[in-house]
Amino acid sequence: MIALLRRLLLAALLALPGAAPMATAAPDADPGTAVTQNPISGSFSDTYADPAVIRGKDGWWYLYATSDPLHEAPSEFGLMHIARSRDFVDWEYLGTVFDEADRPAWTTSSSFYWAPDIRYVDGRYVMYYTVTDTVAEPGPWNFAIGAATAPTPAGPWTDTGGPVVAPRPTGDGGYFNTIDPALLSASDGKRYLYFGGFHGGLWVTELDESGLRAVGSPTQVTVGDRYEGSFVVERDGWYYLTASSANCCAGPVTGYSVYAGRSRSPLGPFTDHEGVSLLDSRVGGTQVLAQNGNRWIGVGHHTIVTDVAGQDHIVYHAIDRDDAWLDAPGGINERPTLIDRLDWIDGWPVARAGAGPSDTPQPAPVTASSLGIVSGAPASNDALLGDWSAGTDSVGDGGAVGLVPAGGEARTREKAPKDVRVEADVRVSGAFSVGVARSGRNGVTVTVDAAERTLTVTSTQGRRVESDTAPLPSRYGGDEWTALSVEVRDGRVVARLAESRLGDADAEVALDLPRGAARSRPVVLATSGGPAQVDNLTVVEAHEPVTERVAEPETGDVLVDESFDGAAPGDGWEWVRPSPSVTVGDGVLRWPLESVDVVGAGNTGPLLLRTPPPGDWIAETKLHLDLGTGTIRNYQQAGMIVRVDDDDLLRLGDVAIWGTRQVEFGKELDENGALRWGAHLGGPVAETMWLRIAHTLDPETGEHRYRSASSRDGETWRWGATWTLPADTTPTIGLYAGGGATPATVATFDWFRLYEAR
Known part of the structure; x- marks a missing residue:
């Protein structure tokens, strides 16, 4: 009975004409013509870390960031930031999420609010965020996950x-890193919140129906000393x-990077492309971005x-290696x-194909419609014909809607491409259909x-x-805006319904189409059993x-082959210490x-070094x-080293880091008298490893570039991050070991x- 009343009320709301006769509006700009240039936040800020994005029902794309000063000094410390754009090119800064006067009462007056995650849940916007200390759990760094709601992406x-x-005590007076939340509304009908960091690992917990409180016991999904900043897509x-x-924050030697694992279950176990678990001590992870x-x-x-x-x-943050710090206050990374294209190759995500x-400059995300449609006000011109009128969203933030x-039907005046993607936010009281390649009964x-x-999804031929x-799922309500996408490409149609359109799914259906089914024809919108509202139509x-x-x-070709078959290393080697x-032997x-x-x-460790040849080359060793596994053996290691001097070097090794075993490719430099060390982390490792460093010269500057790689069998290589050394140096290459007896x-x-490199 309640469900019936809900549908009747929705039908009444949708049937309201909105009092708006169709008014002519300019169509969207040609899609696919905009260009971005990193950093996309540069027009309104100097630093904008831990970014989160959502498309609001008003058609704007909103960009959120962690608590930080927005600019070089003088700049107030903002408690999470909000900006928006229509096209990811031109941005408008809107302000902060919280002010000092409206800090959440369960947090302390000195708490920071980090790493916002924004979603659309049950007709409202929910922001999950890290709280660095709470009133209920006194003590340093008693991290927790909070949430705030708003009727619009801009607040209040x-x-x-x-x-x-809540904060998670370790039992010895400290707290696990309960940080960096990320929501997933999965097609199994449940909402999951992922959280955690290096101290304690990544975890996932189920949330209650409101999406605002954890229920049950959380499940650990990564080893304790490797990952943070999770984001999950289905x-x-x-x-x-x-x-x-x-x-994340080692200034000019920061090696932060992104990895992936996958599972058939939201609870894991998650494994990488070679089947190595992210829970293993010899931790797995397929590189996405470095x-x-x-x-x-x-x-x-x-x-x-x-x-x-x-x-x-x-969408991610990064550091300019030549401008790593805010001028003031001191110690804050800039x-x-x-933003960059994310490709899916052989079933795995990778930024710009690696x-x-x-x-x-890069092509910007496509945010506008073709066919003369005004996506944010789809009934404001005559791009669609038939049973189609303009209205206004009277209960949400959608603004002008169609x-x-x-029992009505509207269709685009122009034909859609053969390979087409149709998307819209929809409110449905009965049944709502999108038809593509339709001709009579076919389509x-x-x-x-x-x-x-x-x-x-139905194909008729x-x-x-x-x-x-x-x-x-039970959480779906036709009276709330939900994003429907329909994509026809390469003889296959995929339809998805999602709350936030951020990798979440209420449902997804895919169907292979018969030959000739995909045609360039108008798109048809139709209803039965009740009216429907349509917004952000593209x-x-x-x-x-x-x-x-x-x-x-x-x-x-092999240039140097040191097989250690004598009583000492061969010609060309020199020992340091x-x-x-x-x-x-x-x-x-x-x-x-x-x-x-x-x-x-x-600088106590021995080194075995030699001068490499000029030009491009690849160094390799078998170790x-x-x-x-599992035990703490900080920081025993061995591998290869590239050295200008003892305070300007790169190091690639198999390393014990707390309970994990990882491939570490790090850099040390002297920055104005301060020694800085940071590293990229790769792997996985094995008792026998093959390590590579590939050297190239920047053709414009002469700068040395060194890229890392590792293998567990000498055949399958995982290429990692690249570090640089100045053009006016002559680094040596060699071997090292140490870190603990x-x-x-x-x-x-x-x-x-x-x-030779080729």
Whole structure:
């Protein structure tokens, strides 16, 4: 009875004419013509970290950021920021989420609010965020997850009065990192909140129906010392957990980057493309985004957003290696917001097909419609004909909308492309359909039936009728705006219904089409059983996916082959701080680990170095190093090193980092008298590893660029981040080991080789 009354009330609201006769409005600008230039936040801020994005029902794209000063000094410390854009090119800064006067009462007067995650839940906007300390759990860094709600993406924001996820004591007087929330409304009907960080790992908890409180016991989904800043999307029957690794904020040596794992369940276990679990001590993770040697380093803490053509984009922060700090207050990294295309290749997400962050103009996300449609006011001109009138959203933030009456049908005046993507925010009281490639009975129809609670795709080609249906979850309500997308491309139709259109799914249905079914014809909107409201309507050519990765370094002829088959390394090698414990014999270099290091001011570690050839080359070594698993053996390691001097170097090694074993590619430099160290984290590792460093010269500046790679079998390589060294230096290359003598461990190098790069 309640459901029936709800539908009747919705039908009455939708049937209201909105009192607005059709008024002529200018159509959207040509889609796909806008261009972005990183950083996209540069027009209104100097730093804009931990970005989150949502398209509001008003048609604007809203961009949120963590609590930070907005500009170089003088600048007030803002408690999370809001900006908006129509096209990701021109931005308008709107202000902060909270002010000092309206801090949530359950947090302290000194609390910071970090890492906002924005979603549309049950007809309102919900922002999840990190609280750094709470009144109920006194003590330093007793992190919790809070939430605030608002009727519009711009606010005003009302805190929910308590934590979504409370602080989690460690039992020894400290707290686990209950930080960096990310919501997923999954097609199984449940809402999940992912949270956590390096100290304690990433976790997921189910939320109650309101989406504002955790219920049940959380599930750990990554090992404790590797990931933070999670974001999860549902795609092709998989749940993809993407997250950042390494130090976010090490200034000019920040190696932050993004990785992925996937699972058939929102609760995991999540594994990478080689099947290595993100829960393993020898931790897995498929690289999504890493620095590539241009100005941008420390690329991470991201959101994934889909444009109206169906192309995904990754929105993230980064650091300009030549301008790493805000001038004041001191110690704050300058982390503006960037955006780049996100491709799906062989079932895995990767930024720009593996090219990494861009520093040149790039095509902007497609946000406008073709066919003369005004997406934010779709009934304001004559781009659609038939049963179609203009109205106003009287209960939400949709603004001008289009109304299709019960039993009505409207169609675009112009034909849509053969490969097309149609998207709209819809309110449905009965059944609402989108028809593409329709001619008579033939064509493709996607139907949202609010009464039957189904999403159905039907293809009709003569007597051949094929159909598939997915149920809608209990949280779905036709009286709330929901994003419906219909994409026809390469002989396949995919329909998705989603609350926030951020990788979430109320339901998704895909259907292979018979030959010839996809045609260039008008798009048809139709209703039965009740009226429907339509907003943010776009009809554009479907994006063309990138399906091949950019080329990765390959080895050519061998230039140097040190097989350690004598009593000492061959010609060309030089020891720095030699240790008598290091020996050569039986075709290997045996290097017992000692409590020495070359990072920091001590510079006590031995090094075996040689001068590499000019030009481009690849260095490679085979290393056997058993660091065990799970136990804390900080920071035993061995691998390759590139050295200008003891305070200007790069280091690639197999390293024990707390309970994990990881490939670390780090950089040390002297920044105005202060030694800085930061690293990119890769892997996974094994007892026997192959390591590579590929060297190139920047053709314009002569700067040295070094890219890391690792392998567990010598055949399958994972290429990682790129560090740089100045053009006026002559770095050497070689081997190192150290980090701790307990437990007693020996690194064994089978050989060291230098190859031509091709």
